[in-house]
Amino acid sequence: MSNTVEFAKMNGLGNKILVVDMRGRTDKVTPQAAIALNADADTQFDQIMAIHDPKAQGTDAYIDILNSDGSKAQACGNGTRCVVQALAAETGKKAFTFQTVAGILNAVEHGDGTISVDMGQPVFExxxxxxxxxxxxxxxxxxxxxxxxxxxxxxxxxxxxxxxxxxxxxxxxxxxxxxxxxxxxxxxxxxxxxxxxxxxxxxxxxxxxxxxxxxxxxxxxxxxxxxxxxxxxxxxxxxxxxxxxxxxxxxxxxxxxxxxxxxxxxHVVMTGPAEWEWSGALDPSTGTWSRDAERGAEAR
Ligand SMILES: N[C@H](CCC[C@H](N)C(=O)O)C(=O)O
Missing domain, CATH: 3.10.310.10 (Diaminopimelate Epimerase; Chain A, domain 1)
Incomplete structure (x- = not known):
């Protein structure tokens, strides 16, 4: 298994997101990698959205969410819009179904580029x-x-x-x-x-x-x-x-x-923008990374 994967630095209304492509792999982005990436001003982020192969029938991907301190989050609305934009750009698809630890999420990219995510039902108990x-x-x-x-x-x-x-x-x-x-x-x-x-x-x-x-x-x-x-x-x-x-x-x-x-x-549906900033490659176990333009240059 190669030790680097593709990632995109994106933002959802300014919320700093790293979308990491873990498809085709069985490992995970480690808390240590998250902490190292967050410690670097260029890759500093609020959430990592790690896209994994689907685990359930009828879903497009399984998404693992990490906070910048390495802890897990069950939901990230702004990050989910970023994932939709990245996958829509790659596949031309507009509608997606994701699985997270909190359940199933549906999302769609509209003609004006905004993205709606069905965040599921609120819980008050x-x-x-x-x-x-x-x-x-x-x-x-x-x-x-x-x-x-x-x-x-x-x-x-x-x-x-x-x-x-x-x-x-x-x-x-x-x-x-x-x-x-x-x-x-x-x-x-x-x-x-x-x-x-x-x-x-x-x-x-x-x-x-x-x-x-x-x-x-x-x-x-x-x-x-x-x-x-x-x-x-x-x-x-x-x-x-x-x-x-x-x-x-x-x-x-x-x-x-x-x-x-x-x-x-x-159901609670949130609509808003997502923005791609730049892409690169990173090592999901250590957080070592490089920008696309810098590939071939010494890894950091
Ligand atoms: N920025 C995310 C929320 C992250 C939540 C996370 N901080 C937690 O619940 O631990 C959002 O757009 O929904």
């Missing part, structure tokens, strides 16, 4: 999010940060979109909060036994939100698709918006909203 304590109503859980009588953030909506999310409702620009300081404390709070992705969401209208996310296992990222889905669902669930909203991802350099539709059949 406390033990499945999971939370460490029983909450009958997870749309508003007891959790706060800051002075006890005047908390900066409090009473988030908790849910799973395949991965655990907490959405804190804020009444001013999410960029004005010190999420770098609060994020790690909340991500690792004992109420979240598997940690959680932490989002600040501001309601702009009954069909628009502005969000910013501290990602589990990746920290402050420019965008997070599953958090956008969790924000939209939580907003509709708590009566703050309708079931179809645009999300202005405050931290993203790309000023294009994500559109989230919590359909009547309970």
């Amino acid at each position: 406390w033990s499945h999010i999971p939370l460490a304590e029983e909450f009958h109503d997870t749309s508003r859980i007891e959790l706060q940060i800051g002075p006890i009588d005047n908390p900066v953030l409090h009473s988030p909506s908790a849910m799973s979109m395949g991965n655990p999310h907490a959405i804190f409702w804020v009444d001013r620009d999410p960029m004005s909060f010190d999420l770098e300081r609060f994020g790690p404390l909340l991500e690792n709070h004992p109420i979240f036994p598997e940690k959680a992705n932490i989002t600040l969401a501001q309601v702009i209208s009954d069909s628009a939100l502005r969000t910013r996310t501290w990602e589990r296992g990746a920290g402050l990222t420019l965008a997070c698709g599953s958090a956008a889905c969790a924000s939209a669902v939580s907003a509709a669930r708590t009566g703050r918006t309708g079931r179809k909203v645009t999300i202005d991802v405050a931290s993203s350099p790309i000023r294009q909203p994500l559109v989230i539709d919590w359909r009547e059949d309970d």
Whole structure:
């Protein structure tokens, strides 16, 4: 088995993604390779989407998702759009069915280049999010940060979109909060036994939100698709918006909203862009890599 595989540096609304082609192989991208790739400024990423041969009939590929700290993620909306764009460019196909550890995902590339991913059904049951304590109503859980009588953030909506999310409702620009300081404390709070992705969401209208996310296992990222889905669902669930909203991802350099539709059949469909940046080859066990233009040059 060759020790290098093809990969593409891509982004989904600024969310930094490495799409790694592991088809035809039985090994995996190792946590050590992920950590090494993330330590290099050129390949620094939020998630690796490793495309493996399909394991189930009727699916196009199995996708393994790694965070930049080497941990596993069950869902990555922005990364899934990147995978669709890469495979659509390779095969000319427009519609795909993927399997991940969290289940089956359907996705389609539209004529205008945007991509819709059916992220599946939200989960609200406390033990499945999971939370460490029983909450009958997870749309508003007891959790706060800051002075006890005047908390900066409090009473988030908790849910799973395949991965655990907490959405804190804020009444001013999410960029004005010190999420770098609060994020790690909340991500690792004992109420979240598997940690959680932490989002600040501001309601702009009954069909628009502005969000910013501290990602589990990746920290402050420019965008997070599953958090956008969790924000939209939580907003509709708590009566703050309708079931179809645009999300202005405050931290993203790309000023294009994500559109989230919590359909009547309970599936959450996210639509947005994906962008290819450059391609190369990497060793999935060590993370040693080279750019396509540099091939033949000394590996790094
Ligand atoms: N950036 C991803 C989410 C990664 C989630 C990951 N940080 C975790 O759940 O551990 C997205 O676009 O959905």
